[in-house]
Amino acid sequence: MSLAKGLLGAAFFLLPSSFFVSCSDFLEIEPMNEVVLENFWTEKADVASVVNGCYEVLESPDCIQRMGVWGELRSDNIWVGSNVPNDINELLKENLLSSNSYCNWSKFYDCINRCNTVIHYAPEVQQIDPNYSEEEMRANIAEVTTLRALCYFYLIRTFRDVPYVTEPSIDDTQDYVVAATPFDQVLDALIADLERIKGDAVRRYEVERYEGNVVYLSEKNSSRITRWTVYTLLADLYLWKGDWDNCIKCCDAVLAYKREQYEEMLKRVGTFGNLALFHGIPLILEKTAGSTTCGNAYTEIFGSGNSFESIFELYFRTNQTQKNTWVANFYGDSRNTMGSLSAASFLAKDASSGKNEVFKKTDSRVYESTQGSNSNYAISKYTRTSVSFTISTSMSKDEDLKLSSTRRTTDYANWILYRMSDVILMKAEAMIEKGTDFDGAFHLINTINKRANDITTTSRSDSLKLADYNTSKANMEELLLAERQREFLFEGKRWFDLVRFARRDGNNTRLISLATRKYIENVNAIKIKLADPNIVYFPYAKSELKVNPLLKQNPAYGNEEDSQLTK
């Protein structure tokens, strides 16, 4: 009897009825502080937060610093500042090795993967969540498709051929070793993508707010992807592709919208103190109505951010955990006037005395973007919240400017990717390349120049003369490049401009003569180095080559000796 009882007892202990059934359930534990895929992607808000995650990654130091380094560092604009990190120093010396950390592209692909994830799951959410309309879903997809295109665009301009991935990375059954897709193929794919979604993108997120006759622009309209961002990006892509008509068409769409917005606002407020039409294009004035000092355009565009001219800029200003480390570390912050980088001295030297080759002495942009610091010139674009100074044709020294400025006390400067000047100059470039309307192109370029030189009335003559340039395409191109350099100084665009022209020219001649202007020593060696057409692109990171056998190193860097250890 005791045996039977005992056996029963043991059996009871060992085999509760549901014991084996529940074994696997018992071993199923979920993380306590994170949501898992299985419980995610159920509602509209989930999509919205991952879309925000796509923007967020672009603001990460790894991303934003590379936008600056890739787009500008190797150009003639930048020189060493104080406390230069080694990798930056090597880059500035054109001693670029695949072990350089700026060859690492991983954060851009992080963004691409997030975008791919949204594109993959958003339609599923739309099926489940009745509050999530198809229109909203398509707008979200348009938004992230554009961000993805932007990432790829950065990558191909920097590395030429890159792995082109459009599927999200979800589990370890997928094959992640992907060969590089040629530049042109990626470019075409991006254009096709954007052409497909351009109608889905939101025109504007919020309407302007009016208080009396003061307009408050919505920050969202320039810090999230709008249809006008899509058009602007498309214009840029067409410019790299060499499709001038489509480029012009896209630019016109944006300019028309801006004009429309200007008119609409004008109707409400009656008159503007800070905006005016230049050649029919509304732009922010250097000198507001009634003011005697210049610097307003800078203060509005770069100081405050999210200005009327902005098409797309990364938002850092308030309520952000993430700082703009590119500006803070590389240009300067409240404590250090000089960041790791400085302006090449030929850009800023003797500007006020009129001896500078790049800037006329009345050009506001040189004073807004640089700041003398001993014999060097610190980069001051973005580091100031406001600047004001007086310019006149009669000045002869810096003191005549009576420059006063306020430095940014926080490290939260917005970072502009596209603004109206881009659209105007892209259109001008397409017109020049098309070759049918040099005069029209000149007027567009002159629009930008006039604004910067505060030539709003006829009282001062234009600093650019049509007759100097419209004689040949080469002259026009030279003007365009020079104006782009002046306008987009330190905005992460100069090196890409040089590369674009080198691609178009089929040689690096122009790039070499321009980019080497900043060097004092070793110039010839660098010129010889830069002659290789492939050298304008960065090498793939060594760490990437190690794990991706399908990736073949850029031949300009291919001879790097692999260390063979002898035993």
Add this chain to the structure above:
Amino acid sequence: MKRLTILIFSFFNFLIMAQAQQAGDIISGTVIDEFGPVIMANVVELDASNRIVASAVTDMSGNFSFRLKNPKDKLRITYVGYKTVTLPFNKTKFNITMKSATELATVNITAKKKAQGSGLAIPEDEISTARQTISMSEFEGLSMTTVDEALQGRIAGLDIVANSGNLGSGTSMRLRGVSSINGSSEPLIVVDGNVWETNVNDFDFSSANEEKFAELLNVNPEDIESISVLKDAAATAIWGSQGSNGVIEIKTKRGARGKTRVTYSLRVTGTYQPNGYEMLNGDEYTMLLKEEYFNPTMSDVASAIPELSYTPSFSEYEMYNNNTDWLKEVKQVGWRQNHYLALSGGGEKANFRIGAGYDHETGSIIKQQLDRFTSRVNLDYFVSDRIKIETNIALTYTKNKKNNGDLLSIAYVRMPNLSIYEQDKFGNDLDEYYSMQPTVSEQLRDQLNYKNPVALANLASNNETSYNITPEFKLHYRLLGLDDQHTRLDYEGKVVFNIFNRYDDQYMPLSLSTKGIEDTGANQTSSSSSKSLGVTTTHTLTFTPHFKNEDHVLTMLLRGQMTSGNSTSQNTTLWGLPSGTISSTAADGIISAMGTGSSQWRSMYFTYSAHYAYKGRYMADFSVRRDGSTKFGADQRWGNFPAFSVRWNVSKEPWFKKTLPFVSMLSIRPGWGIVGKQPGAEYLYFSKYRNGNGYMGETSVYPQNIQLKNLKWEQKETWNLGMDFGFLNDRITGNVELYWQYTTDLLMANRGLPTSSGYPNLSWQNVGDMKNIGWEFNLNGNKIVKIGKFSADFNVTFANNKNQITSMDETCLASLNQEFDRQNGSYLSRVELNSAMGSIYGFRYKGVYQYSEYSAVEVPGLSGPNAPVVRDENGNVILDNNGMTKPMTFCYGSVDYEFRGGDAIYEDVNHDGQINELDIVYLGSSLPKFTGGFGFKLNFGRFTLNNQFNFRYGNKIINKARMNVENMYSNNNQSRAVNWRWRVEGDVTEIPRALRQMGYNWLGSDRFVEDGSFIRLNYTQLSYSVNPKILKNWGLTQLSLYVSANNLFCLTKYSGADPEVGYGSMGIVYDNAQTPRAKSFTAGVTVQF
């Protein structure tokens, strides 16, 4: 129904009652022996399952009486020293005569020594797996604070290395080498069948492994009865994936029936730090630094730093003109007292053992203090012959007052010309500690990070308190037979709780701040706490059928276990507290960090294990374990791990004794088994979404990882061939083990992935295969020499292991191998197919260039042949077109450093006229060729002298510690060796010139790769036990006294403080000047009554 049963039952009882005694009757009687009445004899009524239902004790006249519960029960009378009498209740009055047990005829005890452990109880000579057991009685009276210290050098194939000499920092162990690339390689520790583990997975503690092993401290060595080390897969099979790195089973002492014994032992130990590098004094240091600043630019301006210049006009002059030996200031003789009190005993119904220990310890570095209280209560209660209940409760409380910073390492680097205290203008010490001012010359600012170590010890605090409670409840039920003569089926159910709480409190006062008022580390206090609770339930059924033919023995076991647990932790850091006495996080301050964490874990397994023996000669064991893990997805969740082993006791063959009479024992044990291993992280098969920084004030979320659907168990297949032998009637015993381990599906953490996937890596992946081959040898001599009162024992173990990766994905290998970063001080490690891990690569150091300028014939003081010029393969100087020599450079084209006189010479292996990564060669392996130990014990009468050595042979160590004190590259203090540095053209020396932040004088080269072979006298002990005859007069049963010395000497060529350095990643050993193991002397006494 129930009522009916009772009715029927009562009815039968009624019938029985009619003819015999009935319940409620008074039973009485007298117990006598041949001399008269027996007083205090136990008289009990036992029911059918031998449960005591009523009891009585005889009085002065030997009389007893009690009320009968059930007439079917039996009467049992017991008394110590007498045969037990058992009678049926056939009358109400009994007259019992007890007979002395000593009168019994001699009985041959045939019970064999059974293996102690958590698997099947198998006689030791039938074990077919690789295991080695040490009884703690061998260490009795030794001054061990930890179990691992005791094991060092005693277990073949177990390589134990102390992590550091700091109080409570633990050791790192490798059983049979490294068989995994990532994840823990530490063996599993099992105490009384329970996995000894506090889950510290998700805690913020610096290193979970070190912690876990430091917890071994929490088992008081005095409580331990024996330690077994399970080595091969067949032995560890029942531990499945947990035991894949081997298992160390610890069995604690239990009570035994008999008189209560009280044991008290006291040990007093003095410890001190061995001498490390001799450092420069203040005068030598300032001279070196001035050279360091002068050399790179050859300018006096660069070296004109007021803190180094002894200018009396300098405001801090008195504070910078000293010769402070910081090392001397932070070292001291530490004292340790260990008190231990144990009570053990038992009676008819219960056995008990209660142990309590108190340790108080002060470190060999000032202001370190450790207090530990341990207690362990083991209680066995015999409900009946069939049912036994065990309760074990262990409690450990530890309070460890640590230093808030590594004082010793600060003492090595801090400027020796600084004073400890503020000084007045006459150089007299004032009351305040001196901290370097934030206004110190810019060049010396890095020294601000090294706070005054004496002040740090006295003003800052860093306390760690932990409580560990492990209650265990066990029910043992014998369902069938009670002894060997019957078929047995035993059930054991067990629940173990493991409660672990830990509190850390740190405080750093403003007075130690060297960075001014904005220093977020000033008046900073932080506290963190964590608690965890684990519950393990185990059910075991053991079945041992009895065969009529007793040549066959079979026993088998089925066990199921479930573990679940959770932990939470929180931490708060505040700074800017009001100065004074406040150091609590409850005060108002600026919160700089705050966080909470939580984790949970679960596991489940089933084990089946069987043992069969025929005639005690041929044995076979089989076991299989099914492991369930939370770390894999549904498809890969369960792993099955079988093992099979056989044993042939050759010496038991009838023919053997005649052929080899001097061989008393010989057996051969081949075995095979597979164990699995799981990754070290949870939630891997989920794709997790995490909150990001947000965008424009809105929340953002992003996918954080790639789901691991393919991840599976890492499997280790082991073939083991063991041989046990004994000679001369087992006076010499030993064993040899050969093994081959093949690890497949190696788990690798953070496996590099093309970042085009959006992720830098897969958190884990199965990437390749690895092989470990080795052998172990263990020999013991028991009273090998015996002359009169003198006898001698000895033991020797040694072992060797070789491992190599046999297959791995190309990209995975590539990503494991780092590039040469062209920086001083870095070595390359390589993982290559078919070669061992732990290989060190670097340059070959060839001394120092005597001159900057080359000339074929030496012009003293100007130029000479030993100058940095390019040479061809035959050593001839290469001249360019103009007949000029070419300078030797470092990394021509990128770094382009030109070597000069006084710089280090590296061999230009490929003669390309430059030193670069192509000149890096293999310099040796960190893996030892042999490890092991030996010891001997000499007995003379009641004196015993016990010595134990351990050794490692043939391993290389990267002596980073020496590199740091000889590089002359920073403001850190250097060792006196640099007094032999190159100073002027023509100096012949092995030590390069001083160059601050310049040059390549300390590239990773063989200059700092040293032979780490050593033989250490681990301990030596002389003990004496007082003759029990004398003790009887004092009422004592045991009194022993001893003195011992630990770590008395170490024979080694290694120049560092201690050649025993733990393994780093990829098996490379770096000596980072951790606190070396302290030396100690102990005196102790043990009393028992």
